[in-house]
Amino acid sequence: MEQRHLGRTGLRVTRLGLGTLNWARDTDEQEAADQLKAFWEAGGSLVDTADIYADGGAEYLLGRLTEELVPREDLVIATKAGSVLEADRRVDGSRRHLLAALDASLERLGTDYVDLWQLHAFDPHTPLEETLQALDLAVTSGRARYVGLANFSGWQLARAGTWQLAAPGVRNRLASAQMEYSLLQRGIEREVLPAALDLGIGLLPSSPLGRGVLTGKYRHGTPADSRGASEHLAAFVAPYLDETASRVVEAVTTAADGLAVTPLQVALSWVRDRPGVTAPILGARTAQQLRAALSVETLSLPDEIRQALDDVSAPVHHYPDHDWSTL
Numbered sequence: 433m434e435q436r437h438l439g440r441t442g443l444r445v446t447r448l449g450l451g452t453l454n455w456a457r458d459t460d461e462q463e464a465a466d467q468l469k470a471f472w473e474a475g476g477s478l479v480d481t482a483d484i485y486a487d488g489g490a491e492y493l494l495g496r497l498t499e500e501l502v503p504r505e506d507l508v509i510a511t512k513a514g515s516v517l518e519a520d521r522r523v524d525g526s527r528r529h530l531l532a533a534l535d536a537s538l539e540r541l542g543t544d545y546v547d548l549w550q551l552h553a554f555d556p557h558t559p560l561e562e563t564l565q566a567l568d569l570a571v572t573s574g575r576a577r578y579v580g581l582a583n584f585s586g587w588q589l590a591r592a593g594t595w596q597l598a599a600p601g602v603r604n605r606l607a608s609a610q611m612e613y614s615l616l617q618r619g620i621e622r623e624v625l626p627a628a629l630d631l632g633i634g635l636l637p638s639s640p641l642g643r644g645v646l647t648g649k650y651r652h653g654t655p656a657d658s659r660g661a662s663e664h665l666a667a668f669v670a671p672y673l674d675e676t677a678s679r680v681v682e683a684v685t686t687a688a689d690g691l692a693v694t695p696l697q698v699a700l701s702w703v704r705d706r707p708g709v710t711a712p713i714l715g716a717r718t719a720q721q722l723r724a725a726l727s728v729e730t731l732s733l734p735d736e737i738r739q740a741l742d743d744v745s746a747p748v749h750h751y752p753d754h755d756w757s758t759l
Contacts, residue, residue: 433474433475433476434729436634436710438578438710439607440632441578441605441607441634443547443578446475448714449476449478449510449711450467450479450722451480451713451714452480452485453490454717455489456485456486456493464493464497465501467718468502470723476726477507478507478636479508480636487517488537491511491537492540504543509543509546510608511546512582512610513534513537513550514555514563524558525553525562525566526563530567534546534575545574546575546576548579548608549567549576549580550582550608552583553584554581564595564596578607579606580609580634581606581610582638586623587623589633590623593631607634608710609634609635609636610637611635613635613637613703613706614640614641614703615684615699618746619747620635629707629708634708634710635710637703637712637713640712643672644659646680646696648688648694648695650673650681680745683741684698684699691733694724696724698731700712702738702741705733
């Protein structure tokens with residue numbers, strides 16, 4: 433599998449990443465093992481998780497499989513911290529919480545360090561410089577090799593990235609920004625993507641298949657074994673089942689028919705090769721689904737098809753979005 437540098441850093445990762453959101457919840461240990469083995473055998477290295485996935489269960493499972501199945505040194509393990517499962521608070525960016533969360537993640541993962549540690553979300557109640565100091569402490573203490581962010585808005589990403597660059601040798605450059613990005617969700621192109629490109633931050637798109645909708649599985653209803661039919665994920669899929677999304681899905685299906693490939697391959701290839709993207713994160717539920725996604729490695733979309741997909745899914749730009757002078 434082809435490798436890319438993560439942002440403006442020396443860290444190289446495969447241009448597809450394996451996500452573990454479903455592990456220890458919808459994906460059992462055997463299925464997770466099959467996924468990890470298939471990903472590794474395909475040459476994949478980047479594996480993404482978080483401390484809240486299955487209440488830590490995903491990290492624990494990844495740690496066990498790394499010890500038993502795949503050599504630790506062959507993987508680039510990324511995890512996240514900052515999200516909390518509390519009724520009155522969803523984000524805690526305090527230094528106290530973040531560093532304690534990192535230590536807990538390392539214990540569950542069974543490793544002394546993670547290759548990439550990311551803030552899961554922006555905390556408006558904690559000074560940003562305190563939050564970012566936790567990232568620097570993680571690197572200087574050897575617990576993380578690189579650091580990044582997830583789910584930050586454009587101004588938040590620009591502020592954080594600029595702050596880190598203001599003291600070279602003292603603060604650590606942000607390597608990544610993990611954001612939802614697909615043909616059905618191009619909102620990051622307004623402000624986040626321009627900021628990331630300017631600051632040399634690599635994008636790790638989550639939900640690159642539009643929460644599964646871009647595979648075409650929902651064109652004629654909701655399959656009983658799909659996320660859309662799941663009690664805890666139906667609301668996650670629902671926003672992408674409207675008429676606007678349907679037009680995009682039909683365009684993807686038409687392109688796939690013309691290229692004799694699958695809609696999944698078309699949609700994934702599109703986001704993988706967007707400017708600024710390092711590696712989409714594949715959140716497959718089964719090993720079979722993952723293998724289907726990994727088959728995109730040899731596909732590059734023709735320019736005319738890429739442009740057609742750009743046009744049908746184009747986000748609406750209003751002042752003062754970037755490039756406002758053309759609006």
